Structure formats: structure tokens, C-alpha cells
Amino acid sequence: MGKPLSRTPRLFGSGSWAEARRVGDVLRTETVGGVLLLGAALIALVWANTPLADSYHRLSEARIGPSAWHLDLSLTVWAADGLLAIFFFVAGLELKREFVGGDLRDPRRAALPVAAAVGGMAVPALIFAAVAARGxxxxxxxxxxxxATDIAFALAVLGVISTHLPTSLRTFLLTLAVVDDLLAILVIAVFYSSSLHLLPLALAVLPIAAFGLLVQRRVLRWWLLIPLAVVAWALVHESGIHATVAGVLLAFTVPVRGRDSEHGMAERLEHAWRPVSAGVAVPVFAFFAAGVSVADTGGFGASLAQPITLGIIAGLVLGKAIGITGSAWLVQRFTHARLADGLSWWDVFGLALLGGVGFTVSLLIGELAFGIGSDGDGYAKIGVLTGSLLAAVFAAIVLRVRNSQYRKLCAQEEADADGDGVPDIYQGQRVSG
Structure with missing residues (x-):
């Protein structure tokens, strides 16, 4: 049996065994996706800075789609508006599962990642505003x-440095990214959507409702669901709200809980679409979004002097570290909790630095804020790439220093003395802070 629980709330506790297994499955998929994302971004960055750069830009600007429906879009826009709708659909499923059936349904467990996500967004935004204002x-x-925090990119960094980060810290990182995605969706919908057209938005309710009715009745026939999803996406795109929001709205109609021992529809759809999101949608978007020509922005040195670039780097590296660590400390201060045994605030700081690895959503917001191909977009891409790289390097240093301690904690997490397939640390354990 596991050790008796202390009445003192613990931050970064081991949580439930069901949640730990689910998180492990998600992390394996996202880690592979992160490697593909990094590879796609690197290819685009190299291609855009070679004598063959014109062919990259011609490919990015190639337009396809029916003009009668205002969908004759460039491949870059299709990647940002179309493929990322799949990413946000999976994010929406993850959000609903976390808040309906996951550990986040418990307000005590939700407090830490929610506070960390809010702090990890507010502080970088304020730092960027302070730096960029002079521009x-x-x-x-x-x-x-x-x-934004890019969980796939962050997990790829963990894979590269081969750290034995314990499940509780990985769970926190994933959960923080999930809440981060929710806030990013709200930001995009409210601040980065164009003028609103009510008729197509009202019409979008029909395919979304039909999609929801089918999944509520446990219908998974692709030839019914995919056409409805495409029509909903097209109508939301026409409404002026960013089209990726359609993915979230569709996801929120999917029921989480299954019948008896049956897996819920949200879990089944997430299992089916997460590999498509992590292995195709996000890497293809990264390929078209990361290809910035340094020469076109005046050179790397000149770009670093731009307020936009500096603000993004400062926000990702300093803002995320301060916001996430500070918010976690405030939760600890006001709940009188303490860190789980074996962990220190250096671990929280290392994770906070890793939270500064922003990529997919950061690049998307940069395109929405300044316009694809603009000078501002170029500076934003350089800022995101540089800031994410610096955050990854600093996080790797801190986490590697602590790796011997993580190895001990992982051994405790994996210990299964009675051989029943459930690690001892999870047995007899109630869900608590």
C-alpha cells in the first residue's frame, strides 16, 4: 500500500493513476510530433535563407481553393486557418476532458495550473508591451x-536532453499548456478576428449542432462527421472569427463520459485525431510559418534591435519564468501548501523556463497581428524562434542539473512491489492537492 497522506496540501503531487496513464500516452504522441515540428521548422528556415528562397516563397504563396466561396487561399493561410483547426479540435477535446473527467474537475488541483497559465500569459504580455511601446x-x-506555450516543442526539448522528469511535473506542464490553449483561443477569438458577419456565424450553428447530435448519439461515421466539420469551418471562416475557433466549438459538443466501461467519445476522437494533429497539421503549419528570410528583415543583428523582436524574446524567456514561478509561489503562499517531497523551487523555475518555448500559437498570433509576409511578421518570427531557443537552452541547463534527483523520483513512481501493474505510489491514494 502507498504511504499515508499528509493533511498538508502538496503542490506537484502524483495525482491519480488513471490520469498518469492518460498523460503518459499523450506525452508520447506529442514528443514525436515535437520532433517532426522541429524538423519542419528547420527545413523551412534553411530553405528560406538559401539561393532557392524564391521557390519556398512561391510555394507558400501558391493559391488553391474555390474562389466562389472566398476560399482561394494561399498554402500558408490554408496551413494556419485549415490545418490548425485540427490542432484546436484536439486541444478542445483535451480541454473538455480535463475539466469534465480529468484531475482539473477538482478545484484544488485546478488552482495551480490555472494560476500558472494566467500568470504565464499576463506577465509576458506586460513585458512585451513595455518593450514594444517604444517602437x-x-x-x-x-x-x-x-x-503561448508549445507543448510539443517543449516535450521535444525534454526528449533531447533525456531528463527523467517525474510524471507529476510532466502532468503539470501538459495541463498548463492545455489551459494556455484555452486562453489563447479566447485571445484569438476576441482580439485577432476580423469584422464580424452575423449571417454565416448563425448558419455555422446548424452543422455544429448536427455534428454534436451525431457524436452525442455515438455516431462516428467519417462520411457524416467530416463534411459537417468542413462546412462549419467554412462558415466560421466567412464570419470573420478566426477559422480555428470552429475546431474548438466542434470539440466542445463531444461527450466525455462513456457508457459503463466504454471509452468516451472525446477520448476516442482524441485518440484518432491527435496523431494527425501532432504528426501532420502542426509540422506543416511550422513549415510554412517558420520560413523567415533573415536578409529580408535587415539581418539578424538588425532584427534583434527591433522592439517587436526584443519584446517577444523578453516575454518568452523572462515573462514566462517570472509569471509561472510567481503564480505557483502565490498559490503555495495563499493555500499554505508545500512542494511534494523531493522537489524544490528550482524544479518549478526550470518548468517555467520550458514554458517559454512558444512556437505554433505564437507564430499564428504573429501572422494575425501583423499580416503574413509583413516586416512585423518577420520580426515576430525571429523573436519567437530566438526566444524559444533561449528558453529551451536555459531550461535544459536547470533541469539537467536536477536530473539525478528526478531519477530517484522516477524510480519511486515506477516501483510496483506487489506486481499488480499499479505503482505503489498510486495505491490507496485519494485525489488531493
Whole structure:
């Protein structure tokens, strides 16, 4: 049996065994996706800075789609508006599962990642605004760029440095990113959508409702669901709200709980679509979004001097570290909780630095804020790439220093003395802080 629980609330506790298993499955998929994302971004960045750069830009600007429906879009826009709708659909499923059937349904468990996500968005935004304000013009439009955490990129970093980060810290990182995605969705819908057209938005309710009715009745026939999803996406795109929001709205109609021992529809759809999101949608978007020509922005040194670039780097590296660590400390201060045994505030700081690895959503917001191909978009891409790289390096240093302690904690998590398949640390354990 597990050790008796202390009455003192613990931050970064081991949580429930069911949640730990689910998180492990998600992390394995996202880690592979992160490697593909990094590879796609690197190819695009190299291609855009070679003598063959014109062919990259021609490919990015190639337009396809029916013009009669205002869908003759460039491949770059299709990647941002179309493929990322799949990413946000999976994020929406994850959000609903976390708050309906996951550990976040418990307000005590939700307090830490929610507070960390809010702090990890607010502080970077404020730092960016303070730095970018001296640039004048439209620079402040990018205030939300450094607020996002890219879980796939972050997990790829963990894979590269081979750290034995315990499940509780990985769970926190994933949960923080999930809440981060929710806030990013709200930011995009409210601040980065164009003028609203009510008729297509009202019409979008019909396919979304039909999709919801089918999944509520446990119908998974692709030839019914996918056409409805495409029509809903097209109508939301036409309404002026960013089209990726359609993915979230569709996800929120999916029931979480299954019948008896049956897996819920949200889990089944997430299992089916997460590999598509992590392995196809996000890497393809990264390929078209990361290909910035450094020469076109005046050179790397000149770009670093731009307020937009500096604001993003400062927001990702300093803002995330301060916001996440500070929020976690405030939760500890006001709940009188203490860190789980074996952990220190250096671990929280290392995770907070890793939270500064922003990529997919940061690049998307940069395109929405400044316009694809604009100077501001170029500076934003350089800021996101540089800031994410610096945050990853600093996080790797801190987490590697602590790796011997993580190895001990992992051994405790994996210990299964009675051989029943459930680690001892999870047996007899109630869900608590």
C-alpha cells in the first residue's frame, strides 16, 4: 500500500493513476510530433535563407481553393486557418476532458495550473508591451505573441536532453499548456478576428449542432462527421472569427463520459485525431510559418534591435519564468501548501523556463497581428524562434542539473512491489492537492 497522506496540501503531487496513464500516452504522441515540428521548422528556415528562397516563397504563396466561396487561399493561410483547426479540435477535446473527467474537475488541483497559465500569459504580455511601446506604430498589436506555450516543442526539448522528469511535473506542464490553449483561443477569438458577419456565424450553428447530435448519439461515421466539420469551418471562416475557433466549438459538443466501461467519445476522437494533429497539421503549419528570410528583415543583428523582436524574446524567456514561478509561489503562499517531497523551487523555475518555448500559437498570433509576409511578421518570427531557443537552452541547463534527483523520483513512481501493474505510489491514494 502507498504511504499515508499528509493533511498538508502538496503542490506537484502524483495525482491519480488513471490520469498518469492518460498523460503518459499523450506525452508520447506529442514528443514525436515535437520532433517532426522541429524538423519542419528547420527545413523551412534553411530553405528560406538559401539561393532557392524564391521557390519556398512561391510555394507558400501558391493559391488553391474555390474562389466562389472566398476560399482561394494561399498554402500558408490554408496551413494556419485549415490545418490548425485540427490542432484546436484536439486541444478542445483535451480541454473538455480535463475539466469534465480529468484531475482539473477538482478545484484544488485546478488552482495551480490555472494560476500558472494566467500568470504565464499576463506577465509576458506586460513585458512585451513595455518593450514594444517604444517602437510605436503597430508594434503593440503583437502583445499576445509571447503568451503561448508549445507543448510539443517543449516535450521535444525534454526528449533531447533525456531528463527523467517525474510524471507529476510532466502532468503539470501538459495541463498548463492545455489551459494556455484555452486562453489563447479566447485571445484569438476576441482580439485577432476580423469584422464580424452575423449571417454565416448563425448558419455555422446548424452543422455544429448536427455534428454534436451525431457524436452525442455515438455516431462516428467519417462520411457524416467530416463534411459537417468542413462546412462549419467554412462558415466560421466567412464570419470573420478566426477559422480555428470552429475546431474548438466542434470539440466542445463531444461527450466525455462513456457508457459503463466504454471509452468516451472525446477520448476516442482524441485518440484518432491527435496523431494527425501532432504528426501532420502542426509540422506543416511550422513549415510554412517558420520560413523567415533573415536578409529580408535587415539581418539578424538588425532584427534583434527591433522592439517587436526584443519584446517577444523578453516575454518568452523572462515573462514566462517570472509569471509561472510567481503564480505557483502565490498559490503555495495563499493555500499554505508545500512542494511534494523531493522537489524544490528550482524544479518549478526550470518548468517555467520550458514554458517559454512558444512556437505554433505564437507564430499564428504573429501572422494575425501583423499580416503574413509583413516586416512585423518577420520580426515576430525571429523573436519567437530566438526566444524559444533561449528558453529551451536555459531550461535544459536547470533541469539537467536536477536530473539525478528526478531519477530517484522516477524510480519511486515506477516501483510496483506487489506486481499488480499499479505503482505503489498510486495505491490507496485519494485525489488531493
Amino acid at each position: 510605436g506604430g503597430d508594434a503593440l498589436a503583437g502583445w499576445a505573441i509571447p503568451t
